[in-house]
Amino acid sequence: MSSISIRELKLNFGSVEVLKQLDLEIEDGEFLVLLGPSGCGKSTLLNCIAGLLDATDGQIFIKGRNVTWEEPKDRGIGMVFQSYALYPQMSVKGNLSFGLRNQRMARDEIEQRVSRAAEMLQIEALLDRKPAALSGGQRQRVAIGRALVRDADVFLFDEPLSNLDAKLRSELRVEIKRLHARLANTMVYVTHDQIEALTLADRIAVMRHGIIQQLADPHTIYDRPANRFVAGFIGSPSMNFLDGNLVRNGSAAAFDLAGQRISVDGYRANGGDLNGGGTAVLGVRPEHVTIQAQSRPDQTIEATVDIEEPMGADSLQWLRVGDQQLSVRKRADVQHEPGSTVHLDFDLAKASLFDANSEQRL
Amino acid sequence: MSDLAVNAPAVAPETDVAAPRGPRPTRALSRRNIILYGTLIVVAVYYLLPLYVMIMTSLKGMPEIRLGNIFAPPLEMTFEPWVRAWAEACTGLNCDGLSRGFWNSVRITIPSVVVSIAIASVNGYALANWRFKGADAFFTILIFGAFIPYQVMIYPIVIILREMGLYTTLSGLVIVHSIFGMPILTLLFRNYFTSIPEELFKAARVDGAGFWGIYFKIMLPMSLPIFTVAVILQVTGIWNDFLFGVIYTKPDNYPMTVQLNNIVNSVQGVKEYNVNMAATILTGLVPLVIYFVSGKLFVRGIAAGAVKG
The missing domain is CATH 2.40.50.140 (Nucleic acid-binding proteins)
Known part of the structure; x- marks a missing residue:
């Protein structure tokens, strides 16, 4: 069963067509990377899946349910942003539990989920700190934790590592991969970094001008690119x-x-x-x-x-x-x-x- | 000399002991400093002199004032003019001083400030974060309102208030102040909320917070500087307002500024300069205190609200 199914999705900003008739099936438990240069529509597509942007036309299914008109909170997703987007006035614990408190979940349950996520991401010692007192890597861990506590079916990552320095980036990359191996959730990951794409993905969707140029596993993308754009975009030094x-x-x-x-x-x-x-x-x-x-x-x-x-x-x-x-x-x-x-x-x-x-x- | 030699690095030649090292010495009386501080002092004196004259005059008795030495400090200091200005000065039939006007102004200012800021902040938040249909048109109209000279609208508002039965009442004036504060405050709040990263707003939506949830739990706690600016703008603006106060209220409800004017400009009897000075300082005290208390926050908020258009 496919976890996310996108059918003939179209999105226009005014007269600009950002996504054109996009079809995409994402398998259950798959790690799919949306890769492309800036302005190719990859983040837009992710925002559509999250429900933060309304599609102009087409349908989005998550776990077999048509969520095209659903609010983000009702889609069973967790999302991690590039700028971490932590609520600055709340402690780490407050950040992690904000979504659960909005659902009016029982206090014990919240407590339990927060401590489980904190343990998984090794941020137990930071729970009472404010985001301002955290380093970049710690902030992004908290942001991942916020998606984790929601027990979401689908994790959406919007260039989560772009704001980190090279060393932290590779550390967290491995950690995200480990997390996926452990949770086996469906993950959709947007990046313009081909190394991240090649190392993390089960399949990569290379996008340009709102169209998926090639959708395949990393080896196929690397060895048998479907067209000259994909060939030139992937690989460093380039082809x-x-x-x-x-x-x-x-x-x-x-x-x-x-x-x-x-x-x-x-x-x-x-x-x-x-x-x-x-x-x-x-x-x-x-x-x-x-x-x-x-x-x-x-x-x-x-x-x-x-x-x-x-x-x-x-x-x-x-x-x-x-x-x-x-x-x-x-x-x-x-x-x-x-x-x-x-x-x-x-x-x-x-x-x-x-x-x-x-x-x-x- | 021997001490110096010990402290100097071993490799340095002896002549380098006196060579430049550490912070560059500055001369206190350099040309630059003289011009800088000279200008500042002259300007400060220029602006402070009237205040000085006012305070001195308000502390003198009338006989001493008639001597004409406006810069001289009082020979016999008296606080009687201050007491008279606050509690005894006459306007028309009322002889209970400025205190009546003060309390009227308080009753006008507080609700006007609260109502206008509450509405404008929600407006700004909706315009910045929830791009509803017609948002741009709404915003354009609102800003357009800020450019129409408000004298044009005085008479229509008189009619509207009369029809609503609110003419000459304090609540009528509160409504007028709230409406006239709306364009500039909405602009201020919209610009501030636009400068808050959009991803924060998106994250809150994924976390299941709604329109009011995001406003109260995410946006408000981050907006102290801009609220301070709005409070200062509104308190000083409304407190200092004269025109609306004199048009839309009646003598019993006159705000402090109108009453001050009536005291100072009264044509009966002797001009009591000391009482007038005391009354004027009393009226200006509220905005002055607000500025001094929140000066730093004000500058920060102005900068934050002005950056993005």
Whole structure:
């Protein structure tokens, strides 16, 4: 049974279409990440699920119940915000219990739930403090706790880690993952940080311009992006895109890059026609290219060495092929003389070919 | 010399002992300071001198005042003018001084302030957080109201109050003050509530708080500075009001300002300058006290309310 079901959801702000005919099924207990650049509609979608924004058209179901017209409090959700949104005048305990007090829950029950959530998030010692006396990480724990005590079916996270520094972010990321493993609730998590998306998600929905570009598990998103946008958005350092042509090379198809050809035999096509010829874009991640000293016919491409960016464990080597640039990830201790010629071997099994016009994966 | 050498870092050359270190020394009588404090003192004297003359005059007897030395301190200090101003000065047939006007003003100011702020804060909250249909039109009309000179509306309001049977009553004046405070107060509160992060409001909605729940439990406790500003604006404005007081009430209900005017401008008998001065200071005392008590909060609130449009 799907936990959240969104059907033909549309939302307009005035004349601007923020969400366009959006369909999405989220499975029970799934961790779904909504990922996209700012302005893509991911937070808007989350606010619609929460009931904080009214949909222009379409339906939202949570646990099989049509909640399109329900108030946020009646939807069985807990929500965590980017700015923590803790009530500054209340103690941590007051913050955690505010929702329960609004439900007029019995005092014992409130007490019990608050202490359970506090224990789970290790904030028992902070219960009597005001939010102002907490660090950023502690505040976000309290904010998560506030969602936790509600015993919600669905947890909604709106960029919860964006206000934290890098170290805390990775700590809390692990903690959220652990929490999900323990509670097995459905979680919808909005972020623009691809690392968060790749590490946390069961499935990622990559969004742009109010449309879901691809909905798949992290591996598929990373290895077989549905189009050029997803390919460029995911991965750091980002994917190289090389313009060229698909040509016939004897009986097999090949990719022609400024006169040099490589065979596309190993390529895992999405059902696209590789033999049809025409212009195409080869997308390949820096770690899927290796620098060779020797050339091999139909396998390697000649390139000129440019600058190098050291990145600690490894380094990023920039190269030129004709008038196009690309980067290759390599071991930091291997040096190449700038201006010298090397041979590049592409791992076609992990590369992507996109139609130059539609930008869809072939 | 030897002491200095011990304290100086071992590597530093001896000539560096006197070299700059720590906070830069400042001269008390620099040119900048002279100009700065000189200007401040001159301006302060300019503004305080009238107050000084008023206080001195109010503490003198009439014979001493007739000597004409307005800056001289009283030779024989007397508080009689203050007593007369408060309890005995005559306006028309009443000879019970300003005390009657004082209590009228209290009875006008307190309900006006409470009612106008209560309504305006809810208005501002609704406009900032609950974007209902027509909210923008409503807000525009309200602000437009702030730009119409209120003299235009004096006579229509007289008619309205007469029809309601509230003309010349204190409650009528309270209503008038509450309405005229509405545009500026609503603007003030709306701007303040807009500056409170929206996510806080969203979180409260998810937590199941309704319109009033969010207002009382979340917004109000965060709004002390802006409420202080509103109270000061309203108390001083309403207390100092003369026009509405003289138009919409009758002599028994005149606020303090109107009564002060009647005392000072009375044409019968000798002009009692000392009583007039005492009466004027008494009337101005309430806003003055409010300013001094809440000055810091006032500045904070003004800044908070003014930032966002």
